[in-house]
Amino acid sequence: MVSRVYAVANQKGGVGKTTTVVNLGAFLAAADRRVLLLDIDPQANATSSLGIDKNSLPLSIYDAIVADTSLNDVLMLTRRVGLDLIPSSPALAGAEIELVNTPSREFRLKRALASIRDRYDYVLIDCPPSLGLLTVNALAAADQVIIPVQCEYLPMEGLAQLLRTIDLLRANVNPGLTIRGLLMTMFDSRTSLAQQVVDEVRGHFSDRAFATVVPRSVRLSEAPSYGEPIVDYAPHSAGGLAYEALAKEILSDG
16 A cells, blocks of 8 residues: 555644544554654644653754754654654754755655655645745655634635645646545534535535544543543543544555
């Protein structure tokens, strides 16, 4: 199987990027695939969600991007067999300034990842909530983009800007980049607005919207505090079943 790299991106915060990376990755690993989670968000929430203290790491993705440390030295195992992690740390917050005069700075992650990506069936990159240099690095390294869209009005407004950015990157940085799908998250069946957002996304992006819709879920919110993905914490919860369904959609790509 050819390795596939997905950037999970949206410049809006709180739409479910980290939740998607951690739980999709864990379900793919549960399906006997080799999966790498790569945390390129300075908040390091994906790292923390897997029970790893972001403040006590000897090395992180910061060292690979800024100091050319090999990702072989940064790589960590998680408690889930088949699920590995390249952790982030707060030091990454200064990377964009440190790299401002570095040649080909938008390709730092792609070059670092080249040495290990073929070991994995899937690489999932958790992007920061911005369209800055770190997200550009993720999109330059990715084959496809997964875009979580919160089922509310304001997150829909920023979608057009993100799609324009992806078009610009395709034209100037990564011609092979495509959108794998828009994933509707935090769906609340009690509100008519949530269903309107689902209908609008499917109306405008019918060929790009995942069939899976991720509901609001207490269990999904609780799992990171235990350092566990939902497949281990509450696999039969509504959130667990949704991410299992999303993993099956990804696996159906072959």
